[in-house]
Amino acid sequence: MSLYPARFDYHAPSSLDEAVGLLARLDGAKILAGGASLIPLMKLRLAEPGHLVDINRIAGLDRIEAQDGELRIGTLVREAALGGSDWAAALPILGDACAVIADPLVRNTGTIGGNLAHGDPANDHPAVMLALDAAIHVAGPTGARAIRAADFHLDVLQTALDAGEILTEIRIPLPAPGTGSAYVKFARQVGDFAIAAAAAVIRLDAAGRVEHVAVAFTNLAPTPVRSPAIEAAVVGRVPDATTLAGAVGEVCEIDPWDDLRTTAEVKRRMARAVAERALRLATSRARSDEA
Numbered sequence: 001m002s003l004y005p006a007r008f009d010y011h012a013p014s015s016l017d018e019a020v021g022l023l024a025r026l027d028g029a030k031i032l033a034g035g036a037s038l039i040p041l042m043k044l045r046l047a048e049p050g051h052l053v054d055i056n057r058i059a060g061l062d063r064i065e066a067q068d069g070e071l072r073i074g075t076l077v078r079e080a081a082l083g084g085s086d087w088a089a090a091l092p093i094l095g096d097a098c099a100v101i102a103d104p105l106v107r108n109t110g111t112i113g114g115n116l117a118h119g120d121p122a123n124d125h126p127a128v129m130l131a132l133d134a135a136i137h138v139a140g141p142t143g144a145r146a147i148r149a150a151d152f153h154l155d156v157l158q159t160a161l162d163a164g165e166i167l168t169e170i171r172i173p174l175p176a177p178g179t180g181s182a183y184v185k186f187a188r189q190v191g192d193f194a195i196a197a198a199a200a201v202i203r204l205d206a207a208g209r210v211e212h213v214a215v216a217f218t219n220l221a222p223t224p225v226r227s228p229a230i231e232a233a234v235v236g237r238v239p240d241a242t243t244l245a246g247a248v249g250e251v252c253e254i255d256p257w258d259d260l261r262t263t264a265e266v267k268r269r270m271a272r273a274v275a276e277r278a279l280r281l282a283t284s285r286a287r288s289d290e291a
Helices: 016-025 038-043 079-083 092-099 104-109 112-117 125-131 228-234 241-253 264-290
Strands: 009-011 029-032 051-054 064-067 070-074 135-140 143-148 153-155 166-173 179-187 194-204 210-218
Touching: 016 029, 016 051, 016 135, 016 166, 070 112, 079 092, 079 104, 079 112, 092 125, 092 179, 092 194, 112 125, 112 166, 125 179, 125 194, 125 210, 179 264, 194 264, 210 228, 210 264, 228 241, 228 264, 241 264
Parallel strands: 009 051, 029 051
Antiparallel strands: 064 070, 070 166, 135 143, 135 166, 179 194, 194 210
16 A cells, blocks of 8 residues: 555645636646645545645635625635634634544644535535535636535535636625524544534524524535424424424434444434534523523
């Protein structure tokens, strides 16, 4: 088994236009951001790009800022940077997810954009962004466009990115008062991919009833998936322990897949548990936000 990548040419563009031009011109080019997923694949010769286009020198892709009612996260923002930012307190689901990704080395090198663009159904941010109704902004040979998180992941390691496109930014609507969010993950050991994980977002009205809820799952299917049945069982109700416990029984609508970590039946049971825990934590945070 090889521990060294195949030969490749290295390119370090200083602008987004230059990077897009290189991807259009070079056959078999891959984008290098944090390299947390790509470099291990190259070492094992599971990926053998002839060219690497390193986007780390492009200014502005590592910003986190609020603008026009949205939180804007640049594609080069590192997991550790987002998890340690003030926004991880305002949107705690982000801090929850960043804290359970791999290990400190990966969190200090891996990028938010790379986590999404890789298209791995076991990655943590895809379900989080799905629950947050995020928009994925990309740039390519035909210009810039936005892709809804719900439309971004198509299959295992397949996304809606067209050839030559670069993920540039993630935009998340800033939460209204009375909103809570959480991400809960079950894994075989710390730093492992999820057996099952759930992202939950809840917004309460003045009477303490749920006026908005989103529940999305990691690693139950080839893409992150939401649960309309759980959401329908919670919306309009006071999210007490009985309501939430009853609602997660509806997760049976999702037919998990077997993988190397466990069976579909174990995943189904774990999905119910992580969904209930995520909903309870999100509810607690929503009530704290109202106080």
